[in-house]
Amino acid sequence: MTLDRLRRLLADQAILFILAGLFLVCSLFVPSFFTARNLVNILKQGAIIGILAAGLTVAVIAGNVDLSVGSVVAFSGILALLFTHRNFADAVVSGTSTQGPLLLAAAVALPLVLGAVVGLANGAVVTLSGANSVIITLGSLAAVRGGALLFSDGRVTYGAHNALFDAIGQAQLATIPVYVFFFLAFVLVLEGVLRFTTFGRSVYHVGTNLKASQIAGIPVIRVRVLTFIITGFAAAIAGVILAARLNSASGQTGTGWEFDAVTAIVVGGTSLFGGKGSVIKTLLGTLLVTLIINAMVLLNIPSPYQYVAKALIIVGAVLIDISTRKEAI
Amino acid sequence: MRVLTRMVLVLVAVLCAASLAFAGGGGEKPAVKAGKTVALMWGGTDAPFVGPHVKSFTATMEKAGHKVVIFDSKWDPAKQSTDLDDAVAQKMDLICLVPIDPVAIIPALKKAKAAGVPVMTINTEADKAANEYLVGFSGVGCYEQGLVAAELLIEVMGNKGNLAVVEGVSGFNACVLYAKALDDVFKQKKSQIKILAVQPSNWAPAEATKVTEDYLTRFKNLDAIFAHDDYIAGGVIVALKEAGIAPGKIKIVGIGGVGDALKAIKEGWMYGTVLQSPITEGEFEAQRAIEFLKDKKLDPFYKIMDNPKIDPKNVNNYKSEF
């Protein structure tokens, strides 16, 4: 392999090498890092927000961003837990009512519908008005969270401890939660869609050059709206899993998750300008950020320094990206 | 010239607003009615504890014929300061305020007193220096709660062992008082309990789960975990369950008396908690407010609720209410 090709490989897969390198360093020098329990923890700590970030990546590649995802996590969690009860009044006090399959199906389906609807609304407003998605989705962040608080009257919503529903968040395979496997599968499915379907290719085109895509006959509006729906859908899935794991959700759930998801996406190497990137890169970005925070905790570094670290990681990742590509992001 | 016009217009707009203020300044006071208007100013209304409290407080006040206006300062002390100004400008008959920051609210309290609007702090105390501007405090003795929690910990740990704390928000007055209470009691009882770590959770169960996971990785011989409220304790339990730890192997003490916590005590996951029912608290503070509206003063100035201890022995006496 020539030096040039090696350099290119390094540049393209920078995040992978950094992740591997850091993993090695932490395994050697951070106490308790390289234990089965901790490694599973890292997967657990990254998986749910990883699902969120994966879905958001699709919208980002198309050139938009959706900051309302954290609020969707809250609302969908509340909705899911509500429908695990036969008597809705039990949802605000920890009850033990059990549920039959019909309403249980609603507990999973309705939140997903909610996520899709919010995505549809975001997508429609952004594409039809031409407004910047940052601001529109900031508005929907406030509106959806306010809606979640109104809907739940500001209280915590508890689940009915239904075994079937709980399994979504609590089932394990060899001490690894099933939702971690779901996360990996979800990433692969999305990546497959992006790489091998016409829709996926359209997403990249639209993100690269909207006008040209329009001229080329791509149904630009439909594609962009669909990316928002995927994002909302992913956020709802994350909300349902979180609710199943914790058996509680409130209007406060998921606060700040939108910025964590964007961090994972950027660190993974996907450009916020759209047109390039991949869901697998976001997976790696998620793992990298989770790993670094985990290492800091194990090293007993006080929590405020985690903020500083996150900021430096983001800037560092972008700098590496720039220097290996030599073009403005 | 357009720029100059615009600039002048800005200045004129500001001056117009000011003169409008004086034109409407006197304002017509509505005819004196029996029912008063009371402001209920929470630091933030998205925390799970607040919803039931607001409901209970409002219901009690409305039964007595009064009106309640709710404020939400989004946990920002600067906003709470200006919110208090707003409430004062509306000439509330009484303001019931949960101070986000015990010190930052004092200047605004001073203004309120100067404007003749009475303020009672509820739930959490402000700094002692604030007392001269207040008509009273009604709420929860955070320090006293901490004392009960400390007793529970000593009981279940046999006065020795390794303890990890999952706190609410660093620097939040209640959390500071809990820490102090633990410290004082452990010293007094010559305890050999070692506090290995204190990490914040932002009052979010998901964050508490993560903190606990990391505690389990770091500490091989953890005997107990103290969670600053039962919602956080719920998050702690999730982490223990997922790690395959049997109930009771690591003792958990929380604060609140939330239904899930009562269940956890019965199942052996938690050892105990301190009852702080938002429903009861709302009623309690509303009664004090009604008392003030009637008598124009509060006697005693400082009144806190009981902090009953809930442990496996008496847990069946309590119901899930919130």
Next chain:
Amino acid sequence: MSRSLGRTLVRDWKILLILLGITAVLALLRPVFVSSENIFNVLFQVSINSTIAVGMTYLMIGGDFDLSVGSNMVFATTAAILLERFGIAPGIVLAILASTLAGFLNGVLVAKVKINSFITTLSMMIFLRGLVLIFTDKKTISGSTDVLFSFGYGSLFSLIPYPVLVAAVILVVFGFVLARSAWGRNLYAIGSNGKAAQMFGINIDSAKIASFTLTGALCGVSGIVLLSRLNSASGTYGMDTGLDVISGVLLGGTSLAGGEGSIFRAFLGVLLLGVLSNAMIILHVTPYLQQVVKGLMLITVVALNAAQAKRAEFR
């Protein structure tokens, strides 16, 4: 010609009309809304945001924005308290300098290193908040003296609060600078068409760095105003400021795409947000619904503005 003038007037004055509408309705329903106390409350609440909005407007016209303003403001407040040992005045000056430096850093990262505004200022926001948490040891710290209260709570002729005065002066001065200086003209050019601006020989980097630096300085000033009212600082202050200011400036009609906007419009937008919040409080709207209303209003106004601009493009 007159039709487009009319349309321009309506579009520019749309916010003013909404403002007057809300004021009129509320003056009728709840007279306390137009009481002197309430009006000055609103003006004060708006003064911090409007000061920062000045800088944000410069940035948006040039095609950027700054998410770190809230953290930067609290950073200044924290620095001022910690540096009080060198004297109140030196502490204040150093604090404002620190914020200015942060703004300058933003500018360099965006203009020279070419990292986009979103990521740069998001990182700076997280970074500064981390610094504040570290310096305050995660607690709330208080100033050692409250001499500043005479500024924060004092007023000129017992009428106009000093903070409002400072905000008004900043608005007017920098409004002029934006409209009359080469810097301002360059920003409009850069925002409209970056490539063309470059070909004209405009120094894009300096203009952008200057805008970020100005914003940083204004955050510092706001941080001191905050100090003069609260005399304390903590890592939890100012979380919403960035979004509130950006919302306000956008509500006023400035576009994120760049190339247009004005201080006047920014002030109107910020004022509208403040008036709306105040109105909802006075109307006793439940806090949850307030959040929904603000979110929906932001979406509606921004979408309408964007749609209008799009239509205008094809004219």
